Amino acid sequence: MNSKERIAYLRGLLDFMPKEEKETKVYSAIVDALAALAAELGEQAKLLELQREDYDSLADEVDDLHDTLYQLEESLGLEEEDESGVYEEEEDDGLEEMTESYVSMTCPACAYSFYYKYEEGKEDGKLICPSCGEEFSRGGAP
Numbered sequence: 001m002n003s004k005e006r007i008a009y010l011r012g013l014l015d016f017m018p019k020e021e022k023e024t025k026v027y028s029a030i031v032d033a034l035a036a037l038a039a040e041l042g043e044q045a046k047l048l049e050l051q052r053e054d055y056d057s058l059a060d061e062v063d064d065l066h067d068t069l070y071q072l073e074e075s076l077g078l079e080e081e082d083e084s085g086v087y088e089e090e091e092d093d094g095l096e097e098m099t100e101s102y103v104s105m106t107c108p109a110c111a112y113s114f115y116y117k118y119e120e121g122k123e124d125g126k127l128i129c130p131s132c133g134e135e136f137s138r139g140g141a142p
């Protein structure tokens with residue numbers, strides 16, 4: 001019998017036994033129930049301890065795996081390559097934008113050199129010199 005069954009048995013004794021017989025039987029039943037309960041608690045504690053040890057060793061293994069993976073990545077130079085690759089890409093984009101979007105221009109009226117923003121489809125539009133305010137065609141110069 002487990003502790004639950006022993007306690008149910010004890011409750012049955014209390015409910016149905018005549019008073020004279022009750023005392024000895026009830027006390028021994030109480031002791032049995034408590035002993036069973038204590039034994040079960042001990043078992044549970046042991047199981048919990050075992051599970052905790054399993055968990056600890058599992059966590060250690062995961063840590064070791066993580067370290068190994070990190071060392072592998074480092075020896076392959078994976079992380080370093082990724083970072084420099086991204087950096088170079090960003091730098092290229094910046095240069096392209098500068099060379100593609102801005103065009104050097106010299107004012108035909110005052111010879112002031114400046115950059116204007118190149119816009120596709122507006123090659124024949126008018127430009128205004130930021131120095132003298134002269135208006136001229138941006139596509140007109142040879």
Ligand SMILES: [Zn+2]
Binds near residue numbers: 107
């Ligand atoms: Zn000008």
